[in-house]
Amino acid sequence: MPRLSLGGRLALLFAACTAAVSLSAGLLFSHASERHFVELDQQLLSARLSQLRAHLADVDSRAALDDHLPALRGELSHQSDLALRIRGNDGTLWFDSRAGLPQEPRQPGLATLHSDGMDYRSLCQALPNAQITLFLDITHHQHFLQRMQQLIWLTVGLCALATALLGAWAARRGLRPLRQMGAVAASVNARSLTTRLPVAQLPEELAELGQTVNAMLQRLDDAFQRLSAFSADIAHELRTPLSNLLTHTQVTLTRPRSLEEYREALHGNLEELQHMAQMVNDMLFLAKADHGLLMPSRQALDLATETDALLEYYAPLAEDAGITLLRRGEAQTAGDRHMLRRALSNLLDNALRFTPPGGTIEVTLSPGLHIEIANTGPAIAAQALPRLFDRFYREDPMRHEGSSEHAGLGLAITRSIVLAHGGGIQARCEGGWTRFVIDLPQTG
């Protein structure tokens, strides 16, 4: 079914409503007038019938009727649209005042009959020896009623058409703000994400939609800004090692050197390159996450086992740094083992770097799928907490360039993995503990 425009839809609905209203009004009127005619006819017929009965009071046979016929005819001649039929109780026809009268109904009472293009109303009454039926020619009335019905249909049609046209016009006017919204939406592109719909000028019904659209634009704008910043960060992050590589290689080649020096130079370059490769791989992982291409498998996992494996992995490092590693609680989930290990590993790695010697790192699991990784250490400024998950974000800007140790993508990767599992993560800092709290959805 082709889609109908809102204007067209409204116009049709208006037309249908008008048609329904005028049709019922017309039908009601037509019915009422018909009822009115029937009542008039009945009054007339019963009045005339009782006069005629007076003449027939003592008639008991066909032969006896003849004496009364002149009086009857006289009576009937006053009104040309009346006709009379008298039948004996045995069913034989005694008298018809006019030819071509229709067959009257058996039952006494009022009836409407049709014969040879003529319409009659008949009233039938039983006498002691006969049955008399008085016919009234109502062809005129019926014609009038038919014409009126035609008029009703015509009115209904015209009204519907007129409302459809007027409705279309009104809908078009009424929907103008919607078209304006469309025009604004059409003008939005990557460079004009700051455009917003004028919500204050929109009608009440559209204001909510306008706000939703504005909120969407805001989110797009934020995402776009982040992406732009990300691209700029990538360029920046790659620029430093690239420039190191260029300088180092060119300087090495400016004059002949000992074998050992060449080897040193290559090793230096190798480290730089490995770091760059790592960063590119991490960024590709994040790009995949952004495109919703991370598809974690869902296998049953005992988080306690996974955590213990990770703690065992990091144990030598923690021991060297004099840090205590602890795991409390148990939890089961369904998720991607490699990805979740990577997510937790990044958090532990992060915690190990920020926990001072003698400190503690605690992983707390609760069955409500709540994972908390807490470490003792210096407090992080409250406004910096949500930014910890931003790409290339480093708490201490001084540790930034040149130190190829950490690109600042670990926590961003952790978050993208948690999000891909339908969970959420946040950082808190209180009472000398830094906590990363992961909430995973309960799975069946």
Added chain:
Amino acid sequence: MKLLIVEDQAKTGQYLRQGLSEAGFATELAGDGETGQFLALTGDHDLLILDVMLPGRDGWQILQAVRQAGLDTPVLFLTARDAVEDRVHGLELGADDYLVKPFAFSELLARVRSLLRRGASPSQDTTLALADLRLDLIRRRAERAGSRIDLTAKEFALLELLLRRQGEVLPKSLIASQVWDMNFDSDTNVIEVAIRRLRLKIDDNHANKLIHTVRGMGYVLEERHD
């Protein structure tokens, strides 16, 4: 051992060929899909290293042709794309391993050796040894020059890996994956610390050092006479 490399990037192909030749493999290099497929079907190779994106015929088509010809030569794919469906597609067609660029040469070398060893029946050794270092796999005991060394479970697993693949340079990522089941690049120096601790127990009191660091590449267990 004869390897075929099909790689259209001239430099990449050349470097891979040089690296693998110097690692002791006979290597052939094809620069496009058609030549690659011809060589794969006619030559007698122990392993194929295929780039996915190739002019002429892509790596998948070559793999299909090879499998249709009834050859079960192991195939290692190199690709610059890391889409899940690519990986699945490759594995469905019968690829044996998959390496995403950029990768470290040491990683490639380790994978190539794993694939080539796959055909051989797994060793039934109950003890592994190098010089005066012995590892009893049944009793989970390690000895150096006749005296027993106490190892943690992970240290034992690490030493077993090094011994099984003695003489091979093992990249940190491979060690993390084989010993700790950490299949991602964790750029911590956990492996360094673990190796240092193992060294302390294995090598410290001995003049003949067995665990060696190959800078920028990884670690190797071997006897060096220098």
